[in-house]
Amino acid sequence: MRAPSNRLMSAHLLRRRFLDIIGWGFSALAFLLLGSAMVWILVTIFLRGITALSLEALTHVTSGTSGGLLNAIEGTVVLAVGGLMLAVPPGLAAGIYLSMFDTGRLAPTIRFLADVLVGVPSIVIGYFGYITMVVTLGWQFSVAAGSVALAIICLPYICRTSEMAINQVPRGVRESAYALGAGDARVALSICVRMALPGILTGTLLAFAISVGETAPLLYTAGWSNYLWNGHITREPIGYLTYAIWAFITEPFSGAHALAYAAALFVTFFVLVISILSRMVIDGRKNGARRNGGWAWRGRGR
Amino acid sequence: MDNSLAGGAAAGKRRFSCPLEDSRPGALSPLLCRLGRMSSGVMNFRRLTALLGSMVAGSLIAIVVFLTVYAWPAVRLNGFRFLINNNWNLGSLYGNPVTVHGQQILPGAHYGILFLIVGTLLSTLIALFIAVPVGIGTAVFLAEGIPPLMRPWFSFLVELLAAIPSVVYGLWGYVVLIPFLGHHLFPFMAKWLGFLPFFGGSTGSGYGLLTAGLVLTLMIVPLITATLRDALVSQPVALRECAMALGASRFETVRLVLLPGVRRVLVGSSILATGRALGETMAVLMVSGNALNYLPANIYTPISTMASFIVSQLDSALQDPTGMAVRSLAEVALVLCLISIFVNGLARVLLYYEGRRNVRTK
Numbered sequence: 001m002r003a004p005s006n007r008l009m010s011a012h013l014l015r016r017r018f019l020d021i022i023g024w025g026f027s028a029l030a031f032l033l034l035g036s037a038m039v040w041i042l043v044t045i046f047l048r049g050i051t052a053l054s055l056e057a058l059t060h061v062t063s064g065t066s067g068g069l070l071n072a073i074e075g076t077v078v079l080a081v082g083g084l085m086l087a088v089p090p091g092l093a094a095g096i097y098l099s100m101f102d103t104g105r106l107a108p109t110i111r112f113l114a115d116v117l118v119g120v121p122s123i124v125i126g127y128f129g130y131i132t133m134v135v136t137l138g139w140q141f142s143v144a145a146g147s148v149a150l151a152i153i154c155l156p157y158i159c160r161t162s163e164m165a166i167n168q169v170p171r172g173v174r175e176s177a178y179a180l181g182a183g184d185a186r187v188a189l190s191i192c193v194r195m196a197l198p199g200i201l202t203g204t205l206l207a208f209a210i211s212v213g214e215t216a217p218l219l220y221t222a223g224w225s226n227y228l229w230n231g232h233i234t235r236e237p238i239g240y241l242t243y244a245i246w247a248f249i250t251e252p253f254s255g256a257h258a259l260a261y262a263a264a265l266f267v268t269f270f271v272l273v274i275s276i277l278s279r280m281v282i283d284g285r286k287n288g289a290r291r292n293g294g295w296a297w298r299g300r301g302r
Numbered sequence: 303m304d305n306s307l308a309g310g311a312a313a314g315k316r317r318f319s320c321p322l323e324d325s326r327p328g329a330l331s332p333l334l335c336r337l338g339r340m341s342s343g344v345m346n347f348r349r350l351t352a353l354l355g356s357m358v359a360g361s362l363i364a365i366v367v368f369l370t371v372y373a374w375p376a377v378r379l380n381g382f383r384f385l386i387n388n389n390w391n392l393g394s395l396y397g398n399p400v401t402v403h404g405q406q407i408l409p410g411a412h413y414g415i416l417f418l419i420v421g422t423l424l425s426t427l428i429a430l431f432i433a434v435p436v437g438i439g440t441a442v443f444l445a446e447g448i449p450p451l452m453r454p455w456f457s458f459l460v461e462l463l464a465a466i467p468s469v470v471y472g473l474w475g476y477v478v479l480i481p482f483l484g485h486h487l488f489p490f491m492a493k494w495l496g497f498l499p500f501f502g503g504s505t506g507s508g509y510g511l512l513t514a515g516l517v518l519t520l521m522i523v524p525l526i527t528a529t530l531r532d533a534l535v536s537q538p539v540a541l542r543e544c545a546m547a548l549g550a551s552r553f554e555t556v557r558l559v560l561l562p563g564v565r566r567v568l569v570g571s572s573i574l575a576t577g578r579a580l581g582e583t584m585a586v587l588m589v590s591g592n593a594l595n596y597l598p599a600n601i602y603t604p605i606s607t608m609a610s611f612i613v614s615q616l617d618s619a620l621q622d623p624t625g626m627a628v629r630s631l632a633e634v635a636l637v638l639c640l641i642s643i644f645v646n647g648l649a650r651v652l653l654y655y656e657g658r659r660n661v662r663t664k
Contacts, residue, residue, distance in 0.1 A: 023556070026435075027440065028447065034460050044478050110359045113358065115650045119574065119646030120639060121580070121581025123612050123638075155357070213465075220616055250476075264470050267469075268466065275458075279454075279458055
């Protein structure tokens with residue numbers, strides 16, 4: 001009586017242990033697969049980028065498919081800063097509104113549409129910029145059109161990360177400020193925004209990194225230029241690093257390839273530094289807040 | 303007495319100031335006071351933030367409206383055939399424009415994007431097919447398989463996949479992945495898996511459907527993994543303890559108790575990932591082979607997706623003097639936009655209800 005039951009038990013146990021091993025093996029394998037792909041990409045970019053790097057890349061402008069990347073580096077910074085300048089005021093205001101004045105039906109609508117806007121492919125935003133600003137308004141390929149396109153991409157990120165950051169400010173602090181007679185503006189700007197500043201800055205920094213890595217929205221709004229920016233807002237195309245990656249790697253010259261690798265190194269290194277920085281800020285601030293950082297990267301087809 | 307009381311109140315009112323309203327030099331105070339005083343008029347601070355905040359919603363509405371307006375002549379001309387025909391042809395660029403359905407177009411011009419829709423859907427499907435199991439496995443490994451102290455760094459490695467710009471993926475795919483796949487893996491797969499439908503036949507040069515699907519997989523996996531890992535970690539400890547007390551092993555706890563609890567999060571994040579895969583542009587543009595007007599014969603065939611087609615075709619569309627090609631590209635963008643709005647809206651609604659359910663049960 002005992003023996004068959006024991007054998008039955010051990011068969012059952014064996015099956016269970018086998019399933020366990022399969023399960024853990026599969027999940028470890030999945031992680032290894034992703035981790036090694038990540039390392040493969042980073043090693044490729046860094047090795048090829050560093051061998052391609054030269055002083056000329058940093059100090060000269062592009063001439064055709066050779067020269068340097070100074071114009072592209074400058075253009076990337078100009079476009080990304082321009083995009084942030086346009087996106088931060090409305091994004092932060094939206095964050096304040098969603099977090100503090102969420103009373104009527106407007107706030108849920110804004111929140112939902114912001115979440116949907118995160119998912120709109122960046123090429124659609126680029127094409128929207130092309131038909132409205134470049135063609136209809138006659139700005140042509142320009143800093144203005146590129147910055148507005150980047151601003152639309154940054155807006156929902158900044159809006160939602162500031163909302164989450166301001167949500168972390170304890171309710172009691174707000175109520176005390178109101179009880180002391182402070183108005184909406186003062187409670188929002190000198191209490192909530194000041195307390196939530198690390199979170200808001202992290203979100204803004206991540207939006208900046210996204211702007212630096214974008215290509216599709218700029219192709220038909222910013223154009224490309226071999227020269228340094230001459231200060232014109234409209235009717236003057238401008239270069240940027242991600243264009244150099246895309247356009248120069250398909251050229252049949254090793255000099256062009258070197259520029260593409262160097263540009264990829266700059267962009268990847270920059271994005272990596274910002275990611276690590278924001279991860280350190282988020283880890284430093286403990287519970288709840290870490291959701292902000294993870295959130296910002298999710299969503300869009302780029 | 304009355305007078306003194308009233309005077310005292312008035313004086314008190316005059317003297318009272320909010321303690322926060324100090325006038326430290328260099329502070330934001332003057333600006334803030336002015337903002338505060340605006341509250342008497344039509345525009346107070348609350349309405350100002352609402353107005354600025356509406357720009358977020360307004361930009362989405364503007365995108366849809368302006369794309370629709372610009373693409374409308376093309377929508378009228380192409381009709382429903384746009385989605386089911388398989389011929390994108392700008393017509394004779396040197397011919398005299400002819401009038402069809404009241405629109406000026408080039409002779410012989412046809413606009414049908416079935417191959418784009420098929421390419422977009424198939425590459426996304428392949429990516430989902432690989433990304434969902436791999437994403438679940440990785441999330442389980444990160445949430446349950448390693449000590450919590452190591453979790454942030456291991457997770458960071460995976461989440462970094464989402465931070466790498468699309469064009470860098472494209473570069474890596476173009477330089478490293480395509481030679482490897484085209485020369486080694488694809489011929490190997492065609493030889494040993496060729497008996498399966500769509501796995502055999504010509505493997506081409508490495509540009510194509512499967513390559514695009516693999517690159518998309520890497521780009522969307524972190525979305526699924528990150529969301530699912532957060533959901534797994536936040537499952538109540540009591541659930542785990544109950545399962546353990548019933549004699550379940552660690553993996554059985556995950557498989558039978560924790561994973562069923564996060565089913566809806568998985569569905570929501572997978573739909574979000576779908577939305578992202580549908581709209582990927584640069585990476586797909588660089589590895590998909592940019593096919594025109596034909597449907598894939600096997601999984602190695604070159605394809606185009608809607609997003610990459612817009613980039614690769616705008617230059618030639620600008621050659622069309624009637625402008626109908628550019629408007630038809632706007633129609634492609636509009637279709638892509640509407641699809642992604644639908645997909646993302648669906649995911650957000652699902653995740654929203656999941657969030658509400660969690661709040662209720664807590």
